[in-house]
Amino acid sequence: MGAAAEDRLSRVFAALADPTRRDMVSRLTVADATVGELAAPYDVSVQAVSKHLKVLEDAGLVSRSRDAQRRPVHLEAEVFDLMTKWIERYRRQAEERFSRLDALLAEMDNDDDTPRGDRP
Amino acid sequence: MGAAAEDRLSRVFAALADPTRRDMVSRLTVADATVGELAAPYDVSVQAVSKHLKVLEDAGLVSRSRDAQRRPVHLEAEVFDLMTKWIERYRRQAEERFSRLDALLAEMDNDDDTPRGDRP
């Protein structure tokens, strides 16, 4: 994996490490929203939410357009692929390793307990 | 999703936001390792690596056993499921939304441009 992708992945994971930001992402899967709309449910200032959005934007999770003085926020669903790829790669690797281990254990079992090909 | 799971998810994402920790996880998919072995490739103190491992352990990504003065580190692959679940849930939601949008756009297209059922 390239250094750029590594960096991106770090920003994405860091962005999603915050429950408030995860909740915003969750809500953005339903519909685009303005900063004010996004801020409404939380007990923090609009400025704080604006900062959160900057983090999400820098991670490429979200994009913003213009509509007069409003800045509609839109979820960029493609980043999910980046994460899924990373996770699945290692999950698969780990699973392979466990099956190798299983095979090894089975073989040791054969060697230790019973003569080859001599099982119920 | 319960508060506990939310919390867990935060710790998992935060743990994986660090490239060094992601690399350790990556290496642990190949084989268990001691703290010293894990530390070797990096240009930081063993203590720093020990701290990283504590973060991974608190996130439930890793467990440690005892072998004399050594503390072998083992990857707990199940957490990948937690992440995958979260990601896939919202990915699916986002995709559904986009298909709804596509349907809407197609319908508008019909209404505006061409009489219904009158296409090449």
Place this chain on the structure above:
DNA sequence: GACGTGTTCAACCAAGTGGTTGACAACGCG
């Protein structure tokens, strides 16, 4: 029991994060 190896604990430091408030920019509208 003393020594070497592997690991953690404690104190500290610089940099980053999430929050605040206050000022200001960019609009639509009367």
Place this chain on the structure above:
DNA sequence: CGCGTTGTCAACCACTTGGTTGAACACGTC
């Protein structure tokens, strides 16, 4: 134009984070 609404920028604060070094703990070995 002046005013309310929407959002960002800047400075600041408390807390966390990733790193350091030095001491201590936990073993196997001599």
